[in-house]
Amino acid sequence: MTEAELLGALQAQTRATAGGAEALEATERAIRRFVWFPEPWHLHVVTLWTAYTHLLTFSQSLPIAPRLGFFSGSPGSGKTRALEITSRLAANGQDVGSLSAAAMLRIISSAGRNEKPGGYPVTLFPDELDRTYSANSAGNQDDLTIILNAGYKRGAVVLRAHKDKQDEVIRYDCFAPVAFAGLATAKLPDALLTRTFVVHMKRARREERPDSFLPLAHAENLEHVRAELSEWASGAAVEIAEPTALLGLLLDGRITSVTDGRDHEIWSCLFAVAALAGGTWPERCLAALESAKAETADRADGSKSTRLLAALRTHYASRPANIWPVGISKQDAATAAINLDPLAFERFDGRDELRPDDVGALLREHGLKAVRVRVANGRAYGYRWADLQDAWERALPPLLEIEDEENEPNAPGSIFETQ
Known part of the structure; x- marks a missing residue:
């Protein structure tokens, strides 16, 4: 690609794909009905991340699968409910509860053999990560950390020795978006946190409590919203099929001017969804980015x-x-x-x-x-x-x-x- 072509790609404004803003609005309403967030921008991030899992399944050129983390200082703050609802709206969502490294590799590898359009990658939703990353489990989480960190980029693999053939090595694909939840005391590694959109949950007051989720009554509606997202994503992926169009989206000046490094990697994913959806979503994404920066500056979370x-x-x-x-x-x-x-x-x-x-x-x-x-x-x-x-x-x-x-x-x- 010549310098002139690259410059043109960076300046290109990818047009919004029909139905994108409406699909995201429906997703946001569905999440807000059953999950209460302390800040409105938390809901915007979760909505955009959920939509991105669908775009990821139809666009094989998107290189990054950011993590999403729900954390709180005490139980009963809606973390598990947030995972449950998001898993029903995300692409190929699997609510896996407690997740071991071995199980994670097998689930991802099995999904990789799915030839159906939109069937790969799978989106995983492990819960209670504070138990995995605790003082009592020190040394037991190394394999899971490697997979969570490496699987953030498309094409990543981990190597394992063959159980019966000592001279053979098995390559496991580990690329997959992951959303997890845990108490704020979870000792997550810094490298994992830099790959994660962190949402700090709080217990809702009585007047703030969302509706109770009953699968028998509400699962069909969530499935309808998920199908809308999938349909939109299949069309949106066509808009960024050309490398220049995708580059123009990921390197849009509106996001590159306010992020760099790892922050740009993960936030450009959400901004790509927002720009393709159109409406007010690009502005909401940028506002969420600024709020996240302010929250990070006020907190001492991390290692x-x-x-x-x-x-x-x-x-x-x-x-x-x-x-x-x-x-x-x-x-x-x-x-x-x-x-x-x-x-x-x-x-x-x-x-x-x-x-x-x-x-x-x-x-x-x-x-x-x-x-x-x-x-x-x-x-x-x-x-x-x-x-x-x-x-x-x-x-x-x-x-x-x-x-x-x-x-x-x-x-x-x-x-x-x-x-």
């Missing part, structure tokens, strides 16, 4: 090392007026983390609270090494704020900008070293 960095940044931002040591000791870092993020650090990995040695191990994941540094009470082994600032900028979303009149030489987020 323990990332949560530690977030706690230390908050601790630094709350320093006394214009006076702050050059660094922080490992002991003070542990204390600050426990005070600011007790959920993660009061009982670290199921035992006693976070210790100074734990701080060292976690921050080494971000390339930080303890050095002798001047702290409030003299000198101790710890970390320079300047080094932590670099780690914050690399690993954490930016803090919300403050007003100009509040910007002082020592505003939170800048490095001020006393002499």
